[in-house]
Amino acid sequence: MENAEERAYRHIISEILTGAYRPGDFLLELDIAPKLNMSRTPVSRALGRLVLEGFLNKMPKKGCYIPIPTPKDAEHVFTARQVAEGEAAALAAQYATDQEISFLESGRSKDHTAFENKDREMWANVNEEFHLSIAKFSGNQYIERWVKNMFWRSNIYIFYFDGFYKPTNVVVEHATPRQHEAIVRAIRERDPKEARKQMKLHIYTTFSKLLLN
Numbered sequence: 289m290e291n292a293e294e295r296a297y298r299h300i301i302s303e304i305l306t307g308a309y310r311p312g313d314f315l316l317e318l319d320i321a322p323k324l325n326m327s328r329t330p331v332s333r334a335l336g337r338l339v340l341e342g343f344l345n346k347m348p349k350k351g352c353y354i355p356i357p358t359p360k361d362a363e364h365v366f367t368a369r370q371v372a373e374g375e376a377a378a379l380a381a382q383y384a385t386d387q388e389i390s391f392l393e394s395g396r397s398k399d400h401t402a403f404e405n406k407d408r409e410m411w412a413n414v415n416e417e418f419h420l421s422i423a424k425f426s427g428n429q430y431i432e433r434w435v436k437n438m439f440w441r442s443n444i445y446i447f448y449f450d451g452f453y454k455p456t457n458v459v460v461e462h463a464t465p466r467q468h469e470a471i472v473r474a475i476r477e478r479d480p481k482e483a484r485k486q487m488k489l490h491i492y493t494t495f496s497k498l499l500l501n
Contacts, residue, residue: 292330
């Protein structure tokens with residue numbers, strides 16, 4: 289069962305996903321806590337966690353806010369993700385247990401379900417689970433920490449620029465499900481070079497689709 293901090297954390301992400309908050313908006317404990325029928329303390333901790341993860345910025349005496357996306361920041365964060373997550377995938381191909389690899393494989397049907405149902409919240413959770421699990425299965429706690437920070441920062445761009453997250457009835461073709469499968473296949477085959485290549489390709493595809501087209 290989720291504790292109050294985790295519930296507040298997931299609520300804030302959900303609000304961003306649904307467009308309740310936009311880049312530049314401040315997220316205030318006084319506004320969020322009553323909605324969740326909880327004290328300000330767990331909300332404050334959840335906001336602090338999102339700042340540490342790079343998802344929010346903090347301004348002294350004003351509070352936490354959603355950063356304004358810029359092309360240069362996007363280039364930097366997605367390039368950093370290619371480096372860190374490419375190595376995470378390569379290490380996972382070497383060190384992940386068979387049970388961990390089976391866990392990655394079992395989740396791929398959820399990729400397709402989320403896209404078929406255009407379920408934005410489900411997809412955000414599935415994508416988070418995929419990328420952060422590979423980082424964890426790398427066996428390197430420092431890479432895992434870096435990946436988590438950059439993953440959330442890049443989601444600022446994904447949530448606001450990916451057509452999948454926009455409220456429209458138009459079906460958006462997306463390469464992500466098959467790219468996730470290719471990454472897991474390389475990890476299953478214990479091929480670090482291919483796992484690194486597929487992960488870097490996946491992250492570059494996401495970046496180019498969002499900001500280079």
